[in-house]
Amino acid sequence: MKETSHDLLANTPSGRANALLKVMTERGYVPEGFIDTFTHTMEVEWDPANGARVVARAWTDPEFRELLLRDGTAACQQFGYTGMQGEYIVALENTPTLQNVIVCSLCSCTAWPVLGLPPEWYKSFEFRARLVREGADVLRELGEDLPDDVVVKVWDTTAESRYMVLPVRPAGTDDWSEEELAALITKDVLIGVARPRAVDLPRGTEGV
Amino acid sequence: MKETSHDLLANTPSGRANALLKVMTERGYVPEGFIDTFTHTMEVEWDPANGARVVARAWTDPEFRELLLRDGTAACQQFGYTGMQGEYIVALENTPTLQNVIVCSLCSCTAWPVLGLPPEWYKSFEFRARLVREGADVLRELGEDLPDDVVVKVWDTTAESRYMVLPVRPAGTDDWSEEELAALITKDVLIGVARPRAVDLPRGTEGV
Amino acid sequence: MDGIHDLGGVQGFGKVPHRINSKSYKPVFHEDWEHLGYSLTVVGGGLLAAYATDELRHAIERMSARQYFSAPYFDRIIVGTATLLVEKGLITQEELDEALGSHFELAARSNNPGRPAPARANTAPFEIGDEVQVRDEHIEGHIRVPGYCRGKRGTVLHRTTVSWPFPDAIGHGQQDAAHQPTYHVEFSAKALWGEGAREGSVVVDLFEGYLTRVEAAQDSLAAQTDGT
């Protein structure tokens, strides 16, 4: 893929990406193995399971919760979930009547190490245009029909703060383990377009 | 062209136009000959030469000038230049230190019977976006570098008023006939992006 | 609506593709289908009286951003016309698809009913020289206020002697739309684009319902506020 003969490239997104790769490689700018290594980081290391572990810890450890809300970066650093696009992490605390939702109306900023790369719909013109203006309507269309007494608070990622949503722990999960709780936290929950529900999943591997 | 076999139509602007024509024709909505007649009106009858005649008359007949500025529709009606998109015509009087320029930032509204259909550049995103914000810069780029003491007044055609610019009569044209004067008035002059200049043209057919 | 069609003042656009007086403007049409744009929409809106001009404008505004910016001008007229004829039940999407031989993409449907002219009517029409303010409104449906003058103050230069149906109503097919005059309102370039703007002004043609009167007392208070 990296040695593409130039007469095979169409003027398409794929063709342009491979043309730029070819030029940068020929100039000697791309270190051997860098792309494979960085792609592995993007595909495997940056994952919403990371943010899920952070949330589960905050649900079960009051001191960690306090740290997460006071200094999200330090809290995530305990798990190693910082670095590129995770330099200044801010956790947003939901309550039963407050739903925080994250967007980047100007481009696509996201806390990569905690949430993983932003999904296509998050980067869509529709989400970027509409969320700041009609947040509750957008959530309902996405499938999260909030009760009328819940206020939506939209966080537009216009500078270098990188947000993650700390959802409300669902009722009936008092005796769940951190691992079981983490399984409730999806990427959509961390972005804030969905709320975790204990009924959504069979509990752990016991199928309770 | 009107009897296009449907498997020849590509999903292009031309294809879509001909598909709509076919559907409307088959439904019986398009009267025999209407398109040819209306196209003739658009191509031949609505012409900037019309506005040029109005301007030349205003330059040579003070009473007509007063009427044109007071009731542009009535003045243009004397020539028959009203009707569709010419129902409420307003003439904008330039002075040596004031240049009026017309745009339609929201779509493409223009006084068809007086100026002719709007040209492509007038309908361009560039003109629509930039004229209201940086009028003098746009005029300079177009080739009309106004002196510093000239103020640009942009008229955005957002409702049903249809504008035409009444330029300043160039110096040295005192003994010119209406026909000779009209030859100085181009479509660009009527829109306001250009000023008439007596030196631009050989005078009349005598080549003076 | 604050749509992508509302281009006035949007930055990042390059040079206007023109040099003054470089063209004869004949022929008027450059491709053999272009005349169909206006011809067919005059059939639909004029001969069939199926929709008002503001409905056509609104249909075009409802095109997706991708479609709007990639379609040439007369193609946008065709798509807007086809959209309205389908919405009015005069033709069908299926007929269009069959005639085209592939999917004929129309503008998005509107789920907005429009609105009548604002109820808080003015006590009297505005006069030349009056200071007026454009209402700071955020209307989801069709409206003919460019975003750049929303909430701004200007001076009345002219009141039209003719009235027209209020765009926010007739643009959604409301046949009982109130008729109003429009006003040529002049805004200084600095009021619109900030103190750094070059001297100049923009005149916008605004329906009476889009405007409120700036009272002298309010004006004086605001001047104090601005100066703080």
Add this chain to the structure above:
Amino acid sequence: MDGIHDLGGVQGFGKVPHRINSKSYKPVFHEDWEHLGYSLTVVGGGLLAAYATDELRHAIERMSARQYFSAPYFDRIIVGTATLLVEKGLITQEELDEALGSHFELAARSNNPGRPAPARANTAPFEIGDEVQVRDEHIEGHIRVPGYCRGKRGTVLHRTTVSWPFPDAIGHGQQDAAHQPTYHVEFSAKALWGEGAREGSVVVDLFEGYLTRVEAAQDSLAAQTDGT
């Protein structure tokens, strides 16, 4: 710049293409070239340190509206990256064209030098609970104020403990850009979108230089004005 990328609050966009929790989000990339978007821009901006992230954002903002709205996301990253590498002299348009086998369309050049943080500095940092107002500025170059909150008033929720280079400067390659904290400023939905808006709020992350303090006296005067 008030560019077409500034999408917040722009109307006419349809449904977000998603249903909650319907995806596993694996694989992360859906086409075999997509990983090159971020990989190559990290080479250019990170390893080569040829540009700051705000310069990449600005390059993408300078794409034509047609190109911006028709290009998929990672294609915009590629075009922005290629644009900057050409502008910085690290590669050439000719190399790109030859590698592609046709013209490689880049973003438009900027003729704007950017600007330093506003000189009228605040006497002290803002504190949590302070009422602030977003400066009513119309900046031609790169800026990280979404248009929907320009000139609006909000409340400070947080001041960052870290400072970053002012986007309007670093976005144009000014290496001496002042470093400032940012503030999480909460705006009520009604302040942003009018009285008809549903209860709610939007929090925008704004550099100190974008904000001014709302003094109590000014606030009181303005309240009188608004109430007139």
